[in-house]
Amino acid sequence: MNFLARRALHSLLLLVGASVLTFLLVRLAPGDYFESMRVNPQISNRAIASLRSEYGLDKPSPVLYWHWLKSVVKGEGGFSFVYNTAAVPILWPRVQNTLLLAGCATLLAWIIALPVGTLAAARIGSWTDLLASGTIALLLAVPELVLGLLLLLLAVHVGLPAGGMRSPLPAGTGIWNESKDIVGHMFLPALCLAAGLLPLLLSHVRASMREALQSPFVSAALGFGISFRRVLLRHALPAALNPLISLFGLSLGLLISSSLLVEAIFGWPGLGQLMLQAIASRDVFLVIDSTMLGTAFLIAGNFVADLLLYVSDPRIRVG
Amino acid sequence: MKSVPVLEACHLGKVYAQGRRTIRVALDDASLSVFRGSTVALVGKSGSGKSTLARCLALLEKPDTGEVRIQGAPVMNFSRRRLRQLRPRVQLIWQHSAFALNPRIRAIDLVAEPLCIQGLGTKIRREQALHTMSKLGLPAATANRFPFQLSGGERQRVAIARALVQHPEIIILDEPLAGLDIPLQLQTARLLMELKAAHTLSYVFISHDLRMAVSLADRVAVMNAGKIVESQAVRDLLLEPQSDAARELLNTIPGGLSQ
Numbered sequence: 001m002n003f004l005a006r007r008a009l010h011s012l013l014l015l016v017g018a019s020v021l022t023f024l025l026v027r028l029a030p031g032d033y034f035e036s037m038r039v040n041p042q043i044s045n046r047a048i049a050s051l052r053s054e055y056g057l058d059k060p061s062p063v064l065y066w067h068w069l070k071s072v073v074k075g076e077g078g079f080s081f082v083y084n085t086a087a088v089p090i091l092w093p094r095v096q097n098t099l100l101l102a103g104c105a106t107l108l109a110w111i112i113a114l115p116v117g118t119l120a121a122a123r124i125g126s127w128t129d130l131l132a133s134g135t136i137a138l139l140l141a142v143p144e145l146v147l148g149l150l151l152l153l154l155a156v157h158v159g160l161p162a163g164g165m166r167s168p169l170p171a172g173t174g175i176w177n178e179s180k181d182i183v184g185h186m187f188l189p190a191l192c193l194a195a196g197l198l199p200l201l202l203s204h205v206r207a208s209m210r211e212a213l214q215s216p217f218v219s220a221a222l223g224f225g226i227s228f229r230r231v232l233l234r235h236a237l238p239a240a241l242n243p244l245i246s247l248f249g250l251s252l253g254l255l256i257s258s259s260l261l262v263e264a265i266f267g268w269p270g271l272g273q274l275m276l277q278a279i280a281s282r283d284v285f286l287v288i289d290s291t292m293l294g295t296a297f298l299i300a301g302n303f304v305a306d307l308l309l310y311v312s313d314p315r316i317r318v319g
Numbered sequence: 320m321k322s323v324p325v326l327e328a329c330h331l332g333k334v335y336a337q338g339r340r341t342i343r344v345a346l347d348d349a350s351l352s353v354f355r356g357s358t359v360a361l362v363g364k365s366g367s368g369k370s371t372l373a374r375c376l377a378l379l380e381k382p383d384t385g386e387v388r389i390q391g392a393p394v395m396n397f398s399r400r401r402l403r404q405l406r407p408r409v410q411l412i413w414q415h416s417a418f419a420l421n422p423r424i425r426a427i428d429l430v431a432e433p434l435c436i437q438g439l440g441t442k443i444r445r446e447q448a449l450h451t452m453s454k455l456g457l458p459a460a461t462a463n464r465f466p467f468q469l470s471g472g473e474r475q476r477v478a479i480a481r482a483l484v485q486h487p488e489i490i491i492l493d494e495p496l497a498g499l500d501i502p503l504q505l506q507t508a509r510l511l512m513e514l515k516a517a518h519t520l521s522y523v524f525i526s527h528d529l530r531m532a533v534s535l536a537d538r539v540a541v542m543n544a545g546k547i548v549e550s551q552a553v554r555d556l557l558l559e560p561q562s563d564a565a566r567e568l569l570n571t572i573p574g575g576l577s578q
Contacts (some may be wrong), residue, residue: 239421
């Protein structure tokens, strides 16, 4: 239990540290939402100063950080100047959309990488191995942006939805048809995102499995006459798990931040677009909240990986 | 009538590629016979090909030339299925038991696992494993421990128990005493001899320590650069070594072994 308590405390401290740093960096950037009003000659400096004072932007950074922290605890996450409301109700639907897209893409990439990587490692030099190596090289060579544009071109030719998340459906369309519509829109961005993640996962699964299959205890188990399938599942796969669990934690952590470019290419109404708008209009609390969400996911992903390592490896649990 | 060796290596050759252009000859026309109930010590310097020969004899590696025979039957061309059926008869105990035991599996399950090929249920497998472990003097408390929680001697006994549980005819011991302190080496050697007598086992005892090898074996085969340069009874080897490699090994023993 000590290990887990230590990791939880470490994660919490990291989160607090990251929030202070994010807050400071955003505050250090010159100007704020109301500064941009100065270009309008009809708004006087006094009016701008009074607005800054009304929204608390004239207060010192530690005081503002404290107010933001209290607001986070209340579930508001600060205030959006552009939308003139608490930040969380603006962020939440976008976060859900991003998680839906990135979650499906990450799941797809793992579902492909695990069996293909394992087979490639088990049969070195086979067609599966060559196919895996070729896929890794090809996907690494094609930038996500180019792949996204190629997929958009494909969408236009085969009649798949090429942007957005929903089609304008008539009222009363059932949940089944609505879901089908969302899946149709999600197919290409999810494919693009999964293709970006696949070379990393595939090469790691293959390398870890290859190393595990060369362990003396795998040869020893085969020497007893135990079937290759049982040795693969009971000895090699658990031995290859540690680096893969760390990678899984990282892929969970990147759920929020990995899809920003793909969302922009495919017009997916996720956090990426909102974050870009918030940065452009200096909507500080939305920027801080979005950044902190990415950080929180990364820390949570690492914590989940630690938890899984604790459960799967007796050397950590018992030793 | 002349008896047939239980395990026989006939003119084995094995070459490994080192980089694109160079090769390393691991085995060069190596022949060895092991008769029922006997112990053959395979000695030689590090890198002389002892472990490669052990892996070939244990059917874990295929030699490039020559063949391995079990009870006179050549087994190299057996199907994978028939080889799997043969494997329990020839067991290899690895040089470093710490690496040969999966660190994520408890001792009792490690010993019980080879029995799964006989189609036994988990409960019976565990009972048999526990019985074998207790015969080797492993306390019941060690059964549920992971390999990294065991001492070097206990790990070695788990490795021996795992080989014994399938009732093999031949056990190939690749430096089984390496890494153990002197009292533990003597204790393990005594245990191996007791097991040999109780189960009429044949051993191939691989070591670079000639002193320990000659005290356990009936015959000694000396390896050098992948070849078996000399093979004779222990007494003859000690009194009249025929090869430079054997003389070199004898000279490494402080005070000699002639007495």
